[in-house]
Amino acid sequence: MRVIACVALLGLPAMAAVTGTVINRTTGQPQAGATVGFYKLVNAFQLAEEVKTGAKGNFSIDDVPDGAKPNMIRTTFDGVGYIHMLPPGSPASGLMLDVYNASRQPGAAKVSKHMILFQPSGGQLTVNETYILENNGKTAWSDPEGGALRVWVPAAAKGVAEVNGTAADANGMGIPATLIKTSAPGIFGVNFPVKPGETRIDIDYTVPYTEGAPYEGKIVSKDDNTYLVAPNGVGISGEKLNDLGQEQKTQARIYGLTGTAYKIQLTGEPAAAAAAPESAAGAASDDAGAPKVEIAPPHVFGQAYLILTLALGILALTFTILYRASGTAKENNERGRG
Numbered sequence: 001m002r003v004i005a006c007v008a009l010l011g012l013p014a015m016a017a018v019t020g021t022v023i024n025r026t027t028g029q030p031q032a033g034a035t036v037g038f039y040k041l042v043n044a045f046q047l048a049e050e051v052k053t054g055a056k057g058n059f060s061i062d063d064v065p066d067g068a069k070p071n072m073i074r075t076t077f078d079g080v081g082y083i084h085m086l087p088p089g090s091p092a093s094g095l096m097l098d099v100y101n102a103s104r105q106p107g108a109a110k111v112s113k114h115m116i117l118f119q120p121s122g123g124q125l126t127v128n129e130t131y132i133l134e135n136n137g138k139t140a141w142s143d144p145e146g147g148a149l150r151v152w153v154p155a156a157a158k159g160v161a162e163v164n165g166t167a168a169d170a171n172g173m174g175i176p177a178t179l180i181k182t183s184a185p186g187i188f189g190v191n192f193p194v195k196p197g198e199t200r201i202d203i204d205y206t207v208p209y210t211e212g213a214p215y216e217g218k219i220v221s222k223d224d225n226t227y228l229v230a231p232n233g234v235g236i237s238g239e240k241l242n243d244l245g246q247e248q249k250t251q252a253r254i255y256g257l258t259g260t261a262y263k264i265q266l267t268g269e270p271a272a273a274a275a276a277p278e279s280a281a282g283a284a285s286d287d288a289g290a291p292k293v294e295i296a297p298p299h300v301f302g303q304a305y306l307i308l309t310l311a312l313g314i315l316a317l318t319f320t321i322l323y324r325a326s327g328t329a330k331e332n333n334e335r336g337r338g
Helices: 002-011 304-337
Strands: 018-024 035-042 044-052 058-061 071-077 080-086 095-099 101-103 109-121 124-135 139-141 150-152 162-167 175-181 187-191 197-208 214-218 226-230 234-238 241-246 253-257 261-268 281-285 291-295
Touching: 018 035, 018 071, 035 058, 044 058, 071 095, 080 095, 109 234, 109 261, 226 234, 226 261, 234 241
Parallel strands: 018 095, 101 139, 109 226
Antiparallel strands: 018 058, 035 044, 035 071, 044 291, 071 080, 109 124, 124 197, 150 187, 162 175, 162 197, 175 187, 214 261, 226 253, 234 261, 241 253, 281 291
């Protein structure tokens, strides 16, 4: 009887462990021909199985998810990858995965905030730049050949910079990106797609430093808002700087910049502080070109990641205070006229 039962079970069709549909949110229709990769966590996320979506955007993966560990799905369409995390024990059937058409033009994507942190020490100046990009459109901005976002890196850095991108769908996982040279000196394109939603790009480089000597920089990314940030112990002076206040936890000072260039003088060195929490993640590519995600510390110098993250909070608070102050001043003026 047991033999008969086993034979009967073998005759049943195999049940897929991971199923779903890929929807193109640019067109609003199911997307055929998208690549869906299923990854398991074994020290790092490793590709277990990969399939193409059918005519109605549907896909079926036979590999069984590990219920005790997180799993990951990476959907690739039009040259852009989209991450969907499967927490331990979460359903893996009937998934709805989003993709978008990609364009080499920015479309609705723009740099909403650009923060530049200066950390001088021992004759070297480490510069950490964070770009927050908002894409409220329905098209991903991607240019693998020329790079999407344009950034400026000084000649003194000798073309050496560390670049990481974090997309909204990546759950805080940073992925190494590359800089692509352009025809303009010092200007590079960042090979990292800007999907609908919010994208963060971090660039770190080091140049020689002499205390009090002028240091110049350019803004080529068409920012809505640009800020210079000095950690506790470092002073910044220069023109076109608007002091926005101090972040309480790290004591970093934030300055708004008007214009597309700056010339500043730096003094002092960052005060000693506890190391930043190891909460970021890095990713590398395997031999097949798929992502291999590993947990790693932030790819930034000292407390840079913590300072810049907290700076976003004080900027939001500053805008609220300025808005309220502006409204109060307007109200008082109207009362005076009355």
